Amino acid sequence: xxxDDQKQRLSQLxxxxxxxxxxxxxxxxxxxxxxxxxxxxxxxIEMVSGLGIGFGIGYGLDSLFGTLPIFLVLFTLxxxxxxxxxxxxxxxxxxxxxxxxxxxxxxKDERD
Numbered sequence: 001x002x003x004d005d006q007k008q009r010l011s012q013l014x015x016x017x018x019x020x021x022x023x024x025x026x027x028x029x030x031x032x033x034x035x036x037x038x039x040x041x042x043x044x045i046e047m048v049s050g051l052g053i054g055f056g057i058g059y060g061l062d063s064l065f066g067t068l069p070i071f072l073v074l075f076t077l078x079x080x081x082x083x084x085x086x087x088x089x090x091x092x093x094x095x096x097x098x099x100x101x102x103x104x105x106x107x108k109d110e111r112d
Contacts, residue, residue, distance in 0.1 A: 039094060042090065043087045043090065043091065046083055046086045046087045046090065047080075047083040047084065047087055048083070049083065050079045050080060050081075050082040050083025050084075050086060051076060051079045051080055051083055052079070053079050053082075054075040054076045054077070054078050054079015054080065054082065055072065055075065055076045055079060057071075057075045057079075058071040058072035058073065058074060058075030058076055059071075059072050061075070
């Protein structure tokens with residue numbers, strides 16, 4: 001083998017390796033992660049739905065039993081607490097995803 005043949009084969013091998021690495025890497029899209037606005041709307045919807053469900057249950061029980069709006073107030077407060085709980089849980093989930101992605105990226109950089 002001549003030196004020119006070796007250089008040509010080496011460049012072909014490098015091109016194949018680069019293509020294989022590119023194919024192996026997952027495609028990352030800019031919109032694959034949640035933006036701040038989407039996260040905010042998700043949390044607002046969780047809060048409002050908890051309040052709405054609590055209000056509906058309380059109003060239904062008050063009209064069924066013919067009582068003062070005691071159930072309305074009680075279940076609206078319970079709905080608020082449930083909405084805050086769900087909102088905090090989703091915030092923790094998102095934070096864990098973001099920190100996990102950051103750690104995975106750091107480990108990948110260390111290997112390279």
